[in-house]
Amino acid sequence: MTPDLSVAVGALKLRGPVLAASGTFGYGTEVPLLERRSLGAMVSKGIFLRPREGTAPPRIAETPGGMLNAIGLQGPGADALVRDYAPQWADWDFPVLVNINGESASEYGELAARLDGVPGIAGFEINISCPNVEQGGLYFGNDPRAAAAVTEAVRRRTKLPVWVKLTPMVSDIGVIARAVETAGADALCAINTFVGMSIDLNSYLPRLSFRTGGLSGPAIRPLAVHLAHQAARAVRIPVIGIGGIARAEDALEFLVAGCSAVQVGTATFVNPNAIAEVHDGISAFLESRGLTSLADLPRYLPRD
Amino acid sequence: MTPDLSVAVGALKLRGPVLAASGTFGYGTEVPLLERRSLGAMVSKGIFLRPREGTAPPRIAETPGGMLNAIGLQGPGADALVRDYAPQWADWDFPVLVNINGESASEYGELAARLDGVPGIAGFEINISCPNVEQGGLYFGNDPRAAAAVTEAVRRRTKLPVWVKLTPMVSDIGVIARAVETAGADALCAINTFVGMSIDLNSYLPRLSFRTGGLSGPAIRPLAVHLAHQAARAVRIPVIGIGGIARAEDALEFLVAGCSAVQVGTATFVNPNAIAEVHDGISAFLESRGLTSLADLPRYLPRD
Amino acid sequence: MFVIGMHGPEIASTVRAGQFVNLGWSPGPLLRRPFSVYRSDGEHIEVVLNAVGTGTAQLLGMDIGEHVSCLGPLGRGFEIRPGIRTAVLISGGLGVAPMPLAARDARQAGAHVTWVHGARTAVELCSETEGDEVIWATDDGTEGSRGTVVAAAPQAEVVLACGPNRMLAAVAERWPEAQVAVETYMGCGTGVCLGCAVPLKRGGYDRACREGPVYRAADIDWGALPSHLSYAVTR
Amino acid sequence: MFVIGMHGPEIASTVRAGQFVNLGWSPGPLLRRPFSVYRSDGEHIEVVLNAVGTGTAQLLGMDIGEHVSCLGPLGRGFEIRPGIRTAVLISGGLGVAPMPLAARDARQAGAHVTWVHGARTAVELCSETEGDEVIWATDDGTEGSRGTVVAAAPQAEVVLACGPNRMLAAVAERWPEAQVAVETYMGCGTGVCLGCAVPLKRGGYDRACREGPVYRAADIDWGALPSHLSYAVTR
Numbered sequence A, B: 001m002t003p004d005l006s007v008a009v010g011a012l013k014l015r016g017p018v019l020a021a022s023g024t025f026g027y028g029t030e031v032p033l034l035e036r037r038s039l040g041a042m043v044s045k046g047i048f049l050r051p052r053e054g055t056a057p058p059r060i061a062e063t064p065g066g067m068l069n070a071i072g073l074q075g076p077g078a079d080a081l082v083r084d085y086a087p088q089w090a091d092w093d094f095p096v097l098v099n100i101n102g103e104s105a106s107e108y109g110e111l112a113a114r115l116d117g118v119p120g121i122a123g124f125e126i127n128i129s130c131p132n133v134e135q136g137g138l139y140f141g142n143d144p145r146a147a148a149a150v151t152e153a154v155r156r157r158t159k160l161p162v163w164v165k166l167t168p169m170v171s172d173i174g175v176i177a178r179a180v181e182t183a184g185a186d187a188l189c190a191i192n193t194f195v196g197m198s199i200d201l202n203s204y205l206p207r208l209s210f211r212t213g214g215l216s217g218p219a220i221r222p223l224a225v226h227l228a229h230q231a232a233r234a235v236r237i238p239v240i241g242i243g244g245i246a247r248a249e250d251a252l253e254f255l256v257a258g259c260s261a262v263q264v265g266t267a268t269f270v271n272p273n274a275i276a277e278v279h280d281g282i283s284a285f286l287e288s289r290g291l292t293s294l295a296d297l298p299r300y301l302p303r304d
Numbered sequence C, D: 001m002f003v004i005g006m007h008g009p010e011i012a013s014t015v016r017a018g019q020f021v022n023l024g025w026s027p028g029p030l031l032r033r034p035f036s037v038y039r040s041d042g043e044h045i046e047v048v049l050n051a052v053g054t055g056t057a058q059l060l061g062m063d064i065g066e067h068v069s070c071l072g073p074l075g076r077g078f079e080i081r082p083g084i085r086t087a088v089l090i091s092g093g094l095g096v097a098p099m100p101l102a103a104r105d106a107r108q109a110g111a112h113v114t115w116v117h118g119a120r121t122a123v124e125l126c127s128e129t130e131g132d133e134v135i136w137a138t139d140d141g142t143e144g145s146r147g148t149v150v151a152a153a154p155q156a157e158v159v160l161a162c163g164p165n166r167m168l169a170a171v172a173e174r175w176p177e178a179q180v181a182v183e184t185y186m187g188c189g190t191g192v193c194l195g196c197a198v199p200l201k202r203g204g205y206d207r208a209c210r211e212g213p214v215y216r217a218a219d220i221d222w223g224a225l226p227s228h229l230s231y232a233v234t235r
Ligand SMILES: Cc1cc2nc3c(=O)[nH]c(=O)nc-3n(C[C@H](O)[C@H](O)[C@H](O)COP(=O)(O)OP(=O)(O)OC[C@H]3O[C@@H](n4cnc5c(N)ncnc54)[C@H](O)[C@@H]3O)c2cc1C
Pocket: A060, A061, A062, A063, C020, C029, C031, C032, C033, C034, C035, C036, C037, C047, C048, C049, C050, C051, C052, C053, C054, C055, C056, C057, C094, C097, C098, C182, C183, C184, C185, C186, C187, C213, C230, C231
């Protein structure tokens, strides 16, 4: 008997614990060959209220076991999203959440309001790794009050599930986690990319035109497992683990460390079937251990 | 003509910019085959005032492009260091700095006082990635005031060079960098390991007995380059870059990004000749670009 | 330059000139590496490469019979309409890669095909002689005419070009209507990461892996397209 | 079990039974992998291994003639004094690795050598028959005596053992003076990282790569030595 891999993330029921991470699966429409049968949910590419061009190339650079990206949240804006993509999502057999971004708490709220109730949109993932333009460009995600303000602004404008995606470059992720839990988040996603830089020795300049970029891929996995675990210890709401997952064993590390589900990002670039393979691998693992459902997986989650 | 690779880090003149990182070169006496001819300086294994046993095994775990370690600062304490190692160091043709650790600012100060003036000890590298026992175990390195207090406590007890080794898991490394510069540091070392975790799927427990460990190796290099660059932009004192350096090109990234020198850690485990090879590779690079000294290397260091 | 052949009937039978495949292998670098399809018959495809960095060095170190994961055909190739009379193919360095298929298609379309090869110096020149006529140009004059490949090329109805972006920018100056295959770094090769941004004259960015890698030369904002990609350096 | 031979005259001519080499190769995992020296003549050394994880799988995938970086001989081997009359070698699973050299040295020292092989089941048993006498033991009795290798071993003046740490702990119970070669994870293999900590009865930790990997069985705090290293699982 195949083990039961369904999970509930708050009110949202998912057929499996392996989700597509924002910015690594486009709008789900790009690649017909991407295997979707076992996708738990998809988080769409990060979007702002208005269209954005994104940053100048080069936008990516390879690093040992990882990659840096500075896409600059290129996207068509809310209206085009509603017009071009949401109608397609409405027909799919898994939920699509929209990764939302803003330059101020009120802009996040406005965006949520614009998208709320649109058929095909099952919830929101708030990306708080954006610079807070009103506060001199500090990331929302570094400041518990700013993170909570964004969460509240979105929470007030929608009844749909609200997930908050945490920034890793903080000295205590538990503080931010608790702040956004209190502000009304239904789940946490941990984590977004780490800020990194790589230098081109021909030009003596950063490889990326934006100078810095976000590091993703297997290189960050041990850091991500730690941070997701710390977040899970700090809150009662579900935590979705993200960072460097390429194989079932990687996903299982996050699940054992206290996560309810996981998202796969960069691995999809390398292997368009990564999500299906991770899903199937988790199933095989549970079977090999005689477990009939994901809920029976032993967890390591000491509470402080 | 071989390019001039000598550098001055504050008052300390070094014959080359490639140093051995604390905890990865022991006390310099372990391995006769380690190539020392081009070592700029050595930082000895982190030490406390009193002997420490360290943590139970397993202490290390391999991760993609990196490794986690939780050695627990095992060491013989100050008296044994002075008796067994310093006399050997006194005969060497490169300076040895001692990586000092404590549970309170005053313990750091006491340790510096005990070691100050001992022949063979050329300076101190303060490891502020230690839990501050008086303040509930928060790292000194996460709090600008605690970091400055430790720096001052050491500064008051010695005229030798005092370097401060920064913690990477902070939301703004510039703030800490400026705080310890003001407190009297002669140079900054950026960065120490990142906290990470890895789960053993057989036991459903962390691989390391200490549960978490410090991530080092090529995986962290882009993060380290970014943080060292941010630190260098924030201060006027020299910054020594550390993190994932295995080849000359890696070291050059840090040097172009504004560092005066670099330390090589994990790479020495893989290749006992890594430091010499990095040194020679920097020399070859400068020659290939027609540069006669390291000082002529173009730097990318916009000031804010 | 070295050629690697792969058994891949599905790709071989559908690939068009200018399309690419994205190669991955284990243990290898994290990201796949894109390569233009160089030749194809019904069963096999070939790519042409030099050892530039880690990825290409590893590929060239492989033995016959080893497996490579090959994703493709990807991107939009050259558009070669039937009935054209003259076509010029301009290639710099490894820009030869898409040209044999382009030459085949252009000849099938009825064109007289001239292939102009350029390189810095004679030893870097490719000896490929597909098409009806071949012209050589080297920067240092050690083989063929001295000077750029763009200057050496004759007029033609259709101009197809591939090579370092700097060379393509020069092509764009002379032939705004030329079809050029650009190089960018790529994250996914499948259109989802937006890493392969190509800056457009009309503003905004296209994806080299979907809308490209072949563009109308006049559509690209050449000043904003990086010309210093490490692998675009001709060697 | 597979054997890999390497040309390494300096190591081959100086290695002692129980010492190890630390192998690295490119592209490979970040850290080197330690392997006991299995056999040596004046020019070559051999190691014995199974495909346990990435590292061993890659090693076994190599072709004749490929290069491996080999650091050694490392650690302290078995101490085999001249004049001993009887020696028992106890090996579980891949713990056979240091035994051929140990058998050679013990016989040179004048001892009658008995080698006791243990495994979970017959197919995992090693067929090595160095020494004067060989005894087999399997957990399931499919070959030789049923039960542990420790129970199957005869008395002797000198006992040398290698295998999963759990087995060595049983050896320590019966022969506190036995010399046992332990397994730990290793960072450097050269004594600088303190990663290979072996907990001692008298408190504190030793380095398996310097003071070990061979210890007097009674000196180790077996309760604190991990017995669940992934690669110590007999397969
Ligand atoms: C559409 C297209 C077609 C191509 N066709 C060919 C061809 O036919 N023949 C050929 O030889 N080459 C071709 N290339 C280039 C080929 O992909 C490069 O040779 C290869 O990327 C160089 O890789 P390497 O691993 O040898 O070098 P590396 O050492 O890995 O790369 C050199 C530098 O480029 C960086 N880099 C490489 N790939 C990426 C990436 N995806 N993202 C970010 N940074 C990266 C590396 O970090 C490094 O700094 C093509 C590229 C494109 C976009």
